[in-house]
Amino acid sequence: MTETQNTSRRPGALIAMSGGVDSSVAAWLMQRDGFDCTGVTMRLTRNEAVNTEGLHTCCSERDIEDAAEVAYAMDIPYEVLDFTADFQERIIDKFIRVYEAGGTPNPCIDCNRYMKFDHLLRWAEAHGLDHVVTGHYARVEQDEATGRWLLKKGLDENKDQSYVLYNLTQEQLAHVRLPLGGLHKSEVRAIAEQQHFVNARKHDSQDICFVPDGDYARFMEEFTGKHYPAGDFLDVGGKKVGTHSGAVRYTIGQRKGLGLAMGAPVYVCAKDMQANTVTVGPESELFDTIVYANEVNWIAIPELKGPLRVTARTRYHQTEQPATVYPAGPDSFRLEFDQPQRAPTPGQAVVLYQGDVVLGGGTITQVAKG
Structure with missing residues (x-):
């Protein structure tokens, strides 16, 4: 050419x-x-x-x-x-x-x-x-x-x-x-x-494409051929308070669909997959201050060399919250929020901002009260 x-x-x-x-x-x-x-x-x-x-x-x-x-x-x-x-x-x-x-x-x-x-x-x-x-x-x-x-x-x-x-x-x-x-x-x-596009008024996609009805546990069982067995609901003290239908069916922070009558609202606070137990408790148990993340990708900076003030989201549509991020290894960081956050969940993304710029982010591995 x-x-x-x-x-x-x-x-x-x-x-x-x-x-x-x-x-x-x-x-x-x-x-x-x-x-x-x-x-x-x-x-x-x-x-x-x-x-x-x-x-x-x-x-x-x-x-x-x-x-x-x-x-x-x-x-x-x-x-x-x-x-x-x-x-x-x-x-x-x-x-x-x-x-x-x-x-x-x-x-x-x-x-x-x-x-x-x-x-x-x-x-x-x-x-x-x-x-x-x-x-x-x-x-x-x-x-x-x-x-x-x-x-x-x-x-x-x-x-x-x-x-x-x-x-x-x-x-x-x-x-x-x-x-x-x-x-x-x-x-x-x-x-x-x-432009008279055929999809001009089409609804936005909201569901996971391979789980269009939202029942991810049923999809997993059909896809894998496995059955996720029932197990024990525990209170925060470790006492059995009911029977759940399989720990994979519950997410941290969930309130609806638990089928428990405990005199006050309870939420999923933790899961032990090996023991197949789901721990429930008051909403106050859901709040954590420290988030650890790995599989980190930095965008605005080549690497994190020291503490930085940021705002952060641990969920897609969450309002950003002020925090400080610290290096925690070659592919990880520790994030300390100024105020405890509700139900940051392992497996989800935590994304860091400075103004309207994405600093970077990673996958949540664990959380702590601080």
């Missing part, structure tokens, strides 16, 4: 099209801005056998049809890539392992890390495309002073998805475009209506 041809080539963008309104508008914005776009949908599960009618899930056959129709309307190439085998190994199998170990997994974060921004980036590079584009509500910018790529919150506080993107590496951020980061959801829907 000659230099003249190279400089005249329009930049190429792989659009990760989920079938929803957000990724469709992201595709339209990139095409408007002069990019050669190729739409791609990842087939992650064979859930056509699952009744998803009326459920707010993603990755279904209907979603693929909607994505294909939008791509056709925009006159851009479109492909469906089958990653079902890798999705089972990297996402579903881990989901089951974490629950069986007593944690609460976050498969959407793992999907972003191992599937969307790994497989798609490599596919884009192999096909001469410069960027991977998604419909996430977050922003990517380069720090002029340090040269590092930064991940920032989306301007629509109600839709900000920076929490689920904290695992993006510098290499990935350099090639990622998030065109919705500066928009509000109402503006995105308006664009979709103007």
